[in-house]
Amino acid sequence: MSILELFEIKHPIFLAPMAGVSTPTLAAEVSNQGALGSLGLGANTPESAKAQILKTQELTDLPFQVNFFCHQPEPLNAEIAKQWIEYLQPEFAKFDATSPTQLNCIYPSFLENDDFLNVVLETKPKAVSFHFGIPHPHQIQALKQAGIITMVSATNLIEAQQIEAAGIDIIIAQGIEAGGHRGIFNQHVDAAIKTSDLVQLLTQHCTCPVVAAGGIMNGDQAKTMFKLGASAVQLGTAFVQCKSSSANAAYRKALFSQKITQISASLSGRPARGLLGTWHTQIDSPHRPTVPAYPYSYDLAKQLMGIANQHDDFSYGSFWAGSNVAQIRELEAADLVNQLIVEITTR
Numbered sequence: 001m002s003i004l005e006l007f008e009i010k011h012p013i014f015l016a017p018m019a020g021v022s023t024p025t026l027a028a029e030v031s032n033q034g035a036l037g038s039l040g041l042g043a044n045t046p047e048s049a050k051a052q053i054l055k056t057q058e059l060t061d062l063p064f065q066v067n068f069f070c071h072q073p074e075p076l077n078a079e080i081a082k083q084w085i086e087y088l089q090p091e092f093a094k095f096d097a098t099s100p101t102q103l104n105c106i107y108p109s110f111l112e113n114d115d116f117l118n119v120v121l122e123t124k125p126k127a128v129s130f131h132f133g134i135p136h137p138h139q140i141q142a143l144k145q146a147g148i149i150t151m152v153s154a155t156n157l158i159e160a161q162q163i164e165a166a167g168i169d170i171i172i173a174q175g176i177e178a179g180g181h182r183g184i185f186n187q188h189v190d191a192a193i194k195t196s197d198l199v200q201l202l203t204q205h206c207t208c209p210v211v212a213a214g215g216i217m218n219g220d221q222a223k224t225m226f227k228l229g230a231s232a233v234q235l236g237t238a239f240v241q242c243k244s245s246s247a248n249a250a251y252r253k254a255l256f257s258q259k260i261t262q263i264s265a266s267l268s269g270r271p272a273r274g275l276l277g278t279w280h281t282q283i284d285s286p287h288r289p290t291v292p293a294y295p296y297s298y299d300l301a302k303q304l305m306g307i308a309n310q311h312d313d314f315s316y317g318s319f320w321a322g323s324n325v326a327q328i329r330e331l332e333a334a335d336l337v338n339q340l341i342v343e344i345t346t347r
């Protein structure tokens, strides 16, 4: 069965799930053009995840995917947390604020319990995808029994082989160009393979369909991925600028003015590619203390960003973007999908 038949979509174009940027409107706009819309729900509670899925189902009858984080829950090292909070205290002091005394696990993993699984089983989206790892066997089995397509991000061949062995339906090949968090299973092991190489590697060695993600901004780049064996392409950065995303004004402005991206683990505790700003440069000092585990350090980074934003200082934002951000175009989601279709089919 082709990927179009499997998903019941017209075009092999996926909107990347983007926690903090996805909205039901954006997802529905993409799905309504015959591509696959998505919701990044990794930063949600089960209740708010359910509300977003139901809202999207109100806006479209067509298929879309939902996405969760499958990171191995890590305990917080109290000493590392204390040193990190002290390290960032001068930044809080710039806004006459004091840093918090403790860090919280702001993003629970799908692996921790079945609360997110139950939301998916209840609301039955067409597909569910996972970042940072693979769900438990009983969770995969339940999703399969419910007829929900499963997808997991891989950044190298071993991850892809583990995904396939777990019985997942589709592999998302996330290359090093990709905006946002690296989907690496172990945050300290990253082969940093570029998207075109990863697609070739995975299509040669795996039998599951492979979806290319990372640095795809136009139809020509998508066509290259199809020629290398990708069954579909997944674009994130290209859609962040759409009016229906929840990106704030500072993020939108930065997407069109800052052309350089870098990968840093200092903001969230896991490596992620974002626009290079002064804060990113500063926080990645070789003399910084050890960063607390994901997502505890993200808690602190987000609190600092929130306080700075209240003072109209947006330089502490984590503006995730892929390495081809300079090719971004200002287009509504429906127009962007249609433009991609024209570029893929006619040139």
Ligand SMILES: Cc1cc2nc3c(=O)[nH]c(=O)nc-3n(C[C@H](O)[C@H](O)[C@H](O)COP(=O)(O)O)c2cc1C
Pocket: 016, 017, 018, 019, 021, 040, 041, 042, 067, 130, 131, 153, 174, 177, 178, 179, 180, 181, 213, 214, 215, 216, 234, 235, 236, 237, 238, 240, 320, 321, 322, 323, 324
């Ligand atoms: C703002 C932003 C947020 C992202 N959040 C998620 C997420 O919640 N879950 C996920 O699986 N991938 C996430 N990603 C990664 C995308 O799924 C995808 O790998 C990436 O956008 C592809 O590269 P591109 O941005 O160059 O198109 C995010 C990417 C961006 C740009």
